[in-house]
Amino acid sequence: MMRILAFFIFLTSSPAVEPLPAERIQAAAAFSAAHGGHALLIKQNGKTLHESYTNGHTKREPHRIYSGTKAFWCLTAFAAEKDGVLRLDEPVSETITEWQGDKQRRNITIRQLLDFSSGLEPLFGLHENEYKDRTVSALKASLVGTTGKSFIYGPASLQVYHELLGRKLREKKTTPTRYLERKVLGPLDLGSQRYLPDQKGTPLLAAGFMQTARQWCELGSWLLKHEEMVSQVKTSATNRAYGFGFWNNHAAEAASAREVDVEDMLDKKWHEQSWRNACLCRSAPADLIACVGSYGQRLYIVPSMKLVIVRLAYDKKPDDAHMLRLLFERR
Template structure:
């Protein structure tokens, strides 16, 4: 087959991406607005198919995305690993030598820091804007579980990762500058709200403020980088989370069951259950999501070439309900 014909055959033979129904979009938008929604942006095949703002929020107004911030640092980790600064399976204590004498902490890998199977206490106090020295505190975090055995969601591990990256960069540039150059600039984003402590260490677990259109650019980038999507596998402690992203993979299995992520995270780490967890059984199994407090959501669905951004002040966000409405095929 000649090159031009082969090129045309690729596109003509590719299966059509199933569009969302108008009824599904309208139902999801109404649900979002009724539950404290501030913005709903839906892009499919690179085009905006829905954009609405409600409850006093404006299109160009930056909005807190809370834990949606974590994914940007996850992508920073992928960039650093690709450049050979570290491997995900190397031990953190090879660089953070202070940990070498600790029976548990000495065994934690870089991957375990980023999929939250590290075993460190969460240390939610690190979220405080006035916290004086996040790095020193995080490095002293207690090891409350065997590495790889439990899912512990919290800021401590990410602050350790920041120090690990800083040492790997050997003062040639700061982790913030590395983030800006390797992640934010390719997304067309500038400097963000870092909430630094007294020593300049940013809060990696939260802090960024973006408009719906700005946050959607992360989704656009992810759709173009299948090699990154394939690495978001999660751990045996929680297969539904890795590198700041949640996945819906278990929705494609008979044993998959819906979990309200924010409600589950409100429990103590040892009371949480993530076995066969998914966000919504009615949504495609390849959906991945960034989840921030009070209903901040970025959903990415590669099989549908789809990006959904929701900004909100929702006291009880329900991923399963809104996604069920959105992916409804109508009457």
């Protein structure tokens, strides 16, 4: 009987995951610290393999995660679809009715707002603190690209999504921010965040959150426990390396894969960017996904290795490919 039980346990146990070698972790930590790193946290199988703070920073110090904020707001869309509040592929104009008479805008879907394929101009000025009215500006944003075919990364599409979600939630007598806190931040044991409201009280969805390395790591750990959510982070039809607030390394498996510095590429005008066959690092696992924030803020998640990596920094020239190569390249 004991042999049968042991055999059953063997069959049902999760496959062993090879731990990251200590020497690779130390090499990555040294590289991070030498390039403006403030914090590096690495967890695998729920256990902390490495946690270090450099250049005078501490584990209790919240840090700007910049565009890492986007992923939290995008997760509200999955929750809202599950709750029957919206359908990702429904036209925005069903709710933003003032778009119904606009031939250019009336067929834009919610999914296209969130994967930046709506064609709307980015309107980076919306990032400004104390902006007068982000909603009015976003709803009037020019359509400068082809809907469904142009990848245009910027805050305008997300601010349109916020207005849409707000109108959807009125019947439930709640707001997008309260919905975010209940459906996304709450399960992560995170409270209210820094929302950078405009003069009308509308939060900035593209950036603003401040978190410690341990707090941001909770998002990665939660996703590892809910891998069905990772599968929902589908790539954009216009940029296979991006979807719903997360960058990915899918193309790394292809012979034609090319490593792209995301921050450097995003500094270019949208029509000058090239994302064809883009990956973060050819040596890293293809199932790696990442939140990428300005100046080296990173949350890497590798489901196949049960691995979460957080880096906080002030790094003017972050090099994902090099750091990931230090961690994953077999020598």
